[in-house]
Amino acid sequence: MSSAAEATGSRTDLLPRRRVLGYAMGDAANNVAFQMTSLFLMVYMTDIAGVPAAIAGTIYGVTKVWAGVTDLVAGNTVGRRETRHGRLRPWLLWASPFLVVSLVLLFSTPAGLGPMATVAWILLFDAAFQLCYSFVNIPYGSLSAAMTENATDRSRLSGARSIASSITGVVLSLVLSPQFEDTTADGIRLTFTLATVALALIAMILYWVCFRNTREVVPPGTGTLTLRTTLAMVVRNKPLLLLCLGALFLLGGSFTMNAVMMYYARDVVGGAGYFTLLFLAQTIGTIAAATAIPAITEKFGKRIGYVGLALVAVAGLVLIGLTPTGSLPLALLAFLVYGIGFGGTNALMFSMQADTVDYGEWKTGTRAEGGSYSVLSFVRKTGQGIGGALGGAIIGAFGYASGAPEQTEQAVQGIKIAAGWAPAVLCVIAALIIVLYPLGAQEHRSIVQDLRQRRARASVGATKPGGAVVISRDGQRLIATRPVVTINEQYGAGASSVGARVAEQLGVAFAGTRFSSEDLERASSSRPRVLEDSRTGRSLRWLHTFSWPTVEVDVAAESGEAQITSQMVRQNVGEVMKLVKDSGGVVVGRDATMILGDVQGAIHVRMEGEVEDRVARATVDYELTPEVAAQRQVREDRMRPRMSGRLMGWDPAEPTRYHLIIDTSRMSLDEAVEEIVAAVEAQQGE
DSSP states (O other): OOOOHHHHOOSOSSOOHHHHHHHHHHHHHHHHHHHHHHHHHHHHHHHHHOHHHHHHHHHHHHHHHHHHHHHHHHTTTTTTBBBBBBTHHHHHHSSHHHHHHHHHHHOOOOTTTOOOHHHHHHHHHHHHHHHHHHHHHHHHHHHHHHOOOOOOHHHHHHHHHHHHHHHHHHHHHHHHHGGGGGTTSTOOOOOHHHHHHHHHHHHHHHHHHHHHHHOOOOOOOOOOOOOHHHHHHHOOOHHHHHHHHHHHHHHHHHHHHHHHHHHIIIIEEEEEIHHHHHHHHHHHHHHHHHHHHHHHHHHOHHHHHHHHHHHHHHHHHHHHHHOOOHHHHHHHHHHHHHHHHHHHHHHHHHHHHHHHHHHHHHHHHHOOOHHHHHHHHHHHHHHOOOHHHHHHHHHHHHTOOOSSSSHHHHHHHHHHIIIIIIIHHHHHHHHHTTTOOOHHHHHHHHHOOOOHHHHHHHHHHHHOSOOOOOOOEEEEEESSSSSSEEEEEOTTTTHHHHHHHHHHHHHHHEEOOOOOHHHHHHHHHHHHHHTTTTTTHHHHHHHHHOOSSHHHHHHHHHHHHHHHHHHHHHHHHHHHHHHHTTOEEEETTTTTTTTTTTTTEEEEEEEEEEEEHHHHHHHTTTTOHHHHHHHHHHHHHHHHHHHHHHEEEETTTTTGGEEEEEEEEOOOOOHHHHHHHHHHHHHHOO
């Protein structure tokens, strides 16, 4: 598929900036905890707690694999309970206190413990930390799929979290890396504990900010969420499986480097203080790539962007392996290039994972944001564990000596292999795997549209009453026992006048369109962000998404208001059924033709006409100038069919849905009334 076909077509930012920034604060909180362990736990174990490198690498690997298991447990737990704050967001508050306590204890190993007890302490609290982290990170990571269905907005969220993660890493390196210059100094353990306590409190505040500023708007799927249904979804979710396999190698490479990065700064570049400079260079690259992720998504698509950026990461890793001992400038360049490649690839991975949630629901009926994210997270953690263990094994095999003032030339070469060459090979494999990723932008848009139609049909099926006066069930059929007429029109064809007169003659209720011409006019000319925080503003913002002049923008825009769309479907279906259930009725618009389409005995009418005739009629009927009437004709003939397509998944222009199609350019409105009444009477007489 060409890159053009993979472009999303989005041109409009839909998520408010505060939602994106609020979401990013959650990853800042996550990485206060996560990067403490991924960047500093290995060197803390070897140089402060006194654990041999090979054993430290084993602990690192075992607890990361354990973390993958806890991710699966969390993923099939967090999405089950619906609260007034959503299914995912509350976990940020519920689980984070346990997370920060376990983090503080992990970096508070008592000095008087023997070797076995030290290993046991670190292993126990690292395992507890990973368990708590799963119940915070899985719901956090799953939020991007629940906050929006728009591909570009998901890339904005992923880019923002990647930037927040990188900045957090820089801050941590500034605070903690100087401590490793002299790991034999008095009070080094207490210093670490106090620093961890301060960082833990900051993390709690950031989790609260994220909770307050995010919202879950994508409706849950209809399938029951269990471990069994999640695994069944995963088995049939080829995009997710390929994404996970690529993640295994990508994260394996990244964490092989991460595990030895402090050693690289100290023993290759020349000092522990250089760690901050290297990490800053990597962060600058990551931020540059993450900022460009939405543009990369639109121009090239996620698959091509992922592969290209992974190869950039490979180039950076090769430079890391080639950097001569003591060459800070070349090392900074290498980490900058690596940061661009890995930071961008990692951000795209999260955005792609959110898309696989939609694919899984489309394929199996199970929407499992938490389950899908937990499967990816399990594989990522497994890759991290393999990478950390590999890094420790490599430097151990090349003779790294804990606490030695200088390392041998052979040990330094082992550090270069662990930091550069080995990760480069793993990243090449990851890129080759993602070449096979099948979920392009056009496929994803089609899946999202189909899912909306399914939800609309499900809402209709759930709302249709049985045994009512007008609509009763006869086996599988819905039968109208009193007159029911639906009228759909092109603007200015005269449906409101005709519908009211038909209802009067038949002695039934009449209901006009849900949204007036004035509503659509106001929505088209409003600035929806200004109006967003009121109920009226949210409705106008929703209507505003139909006013864009191109289909591409409209397709992208509709993803941003999924919650309002879902609510609108349920409300509209309920109101239409209520209007006609007691004594029949005539309904204009409101997608009543679709809602009551299965009702035997209902008459469905379409009213059309030549544009100039409809504009002339609207000028008289609504006392408008010809210019205003012409503007409304163009606007409403575009917006109302789009609304029907999004809400109920049908095309009002499809002639097979109607019993009568009346051309009011050739038939008077009086004749139209007579025709409809005659059709109803004939139907009732059968």
